[in-house]
Amino acid sequence: MSVILTESIILPDFSRKEILRYAGCLNTSESIDALLDKCIERSRNCFAGKVCFGVFDLKIIGNVCDLGGMKIESADLSKNLADCDKAVIFGATVGVGIDRLIMKYSRIAPSEAVMYQAIGAERIESLCDAFCRKIGEEYGGTLKPRFSPGYGDLPLAVQRDIFSLLDCKKIGLSLNESLLMSPTKSVTAFVGIHK
Known part of the structure; x- marks a missing residue:
């Protein structure tokens, strides 16, 4: 059994390009840029990047990934982790602050709520990317x-095991009976380490 660690991770700068992509903005304009600037500024202090994780020895037999205390049958996960001898299992969140902004502005300014959704998506992806870079540096x-x-044939119910x-x-991450995470801008995932 691996030791489970928790870490706070400083998020990198906002990626305007990614936020606009998540918002579905194919083209930009002065009004979209102004809206994005306002939403970034208002949300800047809403984020607290936190991760819990363990690094596990991995054995794959057929379609079964054996991670010590956890065995998962999934052809797609087995294929993704092929040739790895270790795997990281992690949960990550940027906190509830952005959820509060999304909820508030969904009622009073829907275009801002869309932008907050996009900012939240960019922030959680940035957190996961920063965490994976750190793991890559530490473990080589x-x-x-x-x-x-939920990817491929890996059931969403695996969330419970994670x-x-x-x-x-x-x-600060919870899972409801419908397997939805709270805060909503959160991720659980497996990452294989190939030497």
């Missing part, structure tokens, strides 16, 4: 792409 080797419950294994509540 090549990291496989993140693979989350939450139980990592004790995600330590970073």
Whole structure:
């Protein structure tokens, strides 16, 4: 069994290009730029990047990934983790602040709510990318792409196992009966380490 760690991670600068992509803005304008500037400024202090994770020895037999205390049957996850001898299982969140802004502005300014959704998506992806870079530096080797419950044939119900294994509540992350995470801008995933 791996030791489960928690970390706070400083988020990189906002990526305007990615935020606009998540917002579905193919073209920009002065009004869109002004809206984005306003929403970034208002949300700047809403984010607290937190991660809980463990690094596990990995054995793959057929379509079964054996991670010590957790065995998962998934052809797609097995393919993603092929040639790896270790895998990171992690949960990450940027906190509830952005959820509050999305909820508030959904009622009073829907265009701002859309921009906050996009900012939140960019922030959680930035957090996951920063965490994976850190893992790559610490453990060496090549990291496989993140693979989350709900991708391919990996059931969303695997969320329950991840939450139980990592004790995600330590970073303020919870899972409801419908397998939806709160805060909403959160991720759980597997990342293979290939030496």
